[in-house]
């Protein structure tokens with residue numbers, strides 16, 4: 001079993017053992033995912049670019065846990081919708097390559113719709 005599938009199974013067990021499947025609708029999970037993403041963002045709010053790289057050990061630990069929360073909810077949401085997360089990410093990366101051809105956008109952070 002690949003590591004992502006194994007982690008998905010662990011998350012399923014975690015929810016099942018607590019009888020939390022009933023709360024894990026795609027709607028609720030998408031909301032929880034954004035709430036965790038906001039908790040991650042809070043660590044960087046008002047920091048300078050430079051400060052955002054220079055997190056102390058305690059802060060880095062907190063950031064690590066928020067990243068894990070986001071990842072866990074993302075896996076859980078994908079699982080509940082029977083979406084293969086790795087395949088979806090690969091598919092989207094291919095689409096992004098087409099939207100943002102390297103030769104056209106190199107060094108330019110504008111959105112694809114802002115190019116001629």
Ligand SMILES: [Mg+2]
Nearest residue numbers: 036039066069
């Ligand atoms: Mg959290």
